[in-house]
Amino acid sequence: MVSINDLELKADRLSVIDMHTAGEPVRIYDATLLGLPGETILEKRRAMGERFDHLRRAMMLEPRGHADMYGAILVPPSDPAYDAAVLFTHVSGYSTMCGHATVALGRLLYDQARLQGRSQTRFTLECPCGPVAIEVTPDADPAAAPSVRFESVESFALSLDDSLELEGFGHVQFDVGYGGAFYAILPSSRLGLDFHQTPLEQLVDAAGKLVAELRATRSFRHPQEPDLSFLYGAILTDGDHVTPGQLTHNLCWFGEAQIDRSPTGSGVSARLAVAHARGQIAPGDSIAFAGASGQAFDGAVARPTERGVIAAVSGRAYYMARSELILETQDPFAQGFMLPARFGDFLSA
Structure with missing residues (x-):
């Protein structure tokens, strides 16, 4: 079988990690090197919607996503005191806070720290609604997912x-x-x-x-x-x-x-x-x-x-996949699509 990596495709590629918390999906994309403008997290949120919303659409909408897809886009924090910053996304736009995604990101930050030889269990995540404190507690069973607790904004x-x-x-x-x-x-x-x-x-x-x-x-x-x-x-x-x-x-x-x-x-x-x-x-x-x-x-x-x-709020998150989404330049659905309310909507598009 030919490896897709051997093909010379004219396409954008998005590396993502798929996780779930209590069955709710969260697709995580690291956009820290995207060059997103804005000094505050809310300015970055607006810029993402105005300049890079095609990436949200590609990750959330069909055929790469689905009607109930959810995502987390990592962006540079506005303050070096924060461990990470995130924009929460879904099929119709951007939300200001998301607990299940925060739990997943807490586990991801904890695992990244472990891979770097650090035993960090406390993190501050900058969210559009404000900074959220996260604490990770490893399970007694090393094969089990850790418990992630966060204290939200007021x-x-x-x-x-x-x-x-x-x-x-x-x-x-x-x-x-x-x-x-x-x-x-x-x-x-x-x-x-x-x-x-x-x-x-x-x-x-x-x-x-x-x-x-x-x-x-x-x-x-x-x-x-x-x-x-x-x-x-x-x-x-x-x-x-x-x-x-x-x-x-x-x-x-x-x-x-x-x-x-x-x-x-x-x-x-x-x-x-x-x-x-x-x-x-x-x-x-x-x-x-x-x-x-x-x-x-x-x-x-x-x-x-x-x-x-x-x-x-406390919960546990689990890994599902690590993958690369491919957005071929000639793909009519490179930016995704949503099912129409009626077939006649195709005629007016």
Whole structure:
């Protein structure tokens, strides 16, 4: 068989590492040598979208990615005190915080340090929402993935017991929490849906309708940074209370109808902030959160803040592949594509 390396292809090549955390994928691309302009991480985020978005599209969209793909693009930190800096990506753009990707990057940074002969277990990751502290704890079994714990940026409840009229569902009450991104949070029962028995497709559809209505009718303002002032998604839960020591489930709808297989680290942080605001949990209380894959993250309030809490989230990430994506210059899908809503969309393209 001919090796693809023997072929003289006119193509760009992107070396990537594929990992997953609780079943949610993260494709990691090192863009530190890309020459991305910007002094701050948010300036780099804007520059990535304006000048190099074709790389995101190639990595996230079909045929190299898929509708629920997720990615992490490493860029130079804006401060030498940070160990690494990252832009979080998905099929429809860029997010401001991602817990499952942070867990994966924590393991990657830890393993890179080991390969360099260093025993570093604490890292600071610069994210678009701010710096995030990571601590890696090796497992007693050397063959097992280490546990990665991160303390996120300040999480808080933006509003409690908000409500709106949602077509097909009537009067719906919800909370809005911030955990590096804003989420509408509510038990699925408030939409008339049994969390454990309703077909997943119906839960997804209901969450999407709620997000669409909120994005069209409400504003979500971050107290410091306009670039963080948008509703990222919705989290449907299996109940309106969390109880320390007991497992709780949630379904996270984010971006443009992506469903997180993991419990969603930023979503767990937002849920912890809301639960703390309601007096349901205290600092140090531990709660297990499971997402669509059934694999759980451990979440806790590390400490309260003036506006909310610093949430701590723990999980484990696993390697899946190391590969080189090839973008041939004549490939019509070198920058990826998305399935159309209808075949007629091809006629107007």
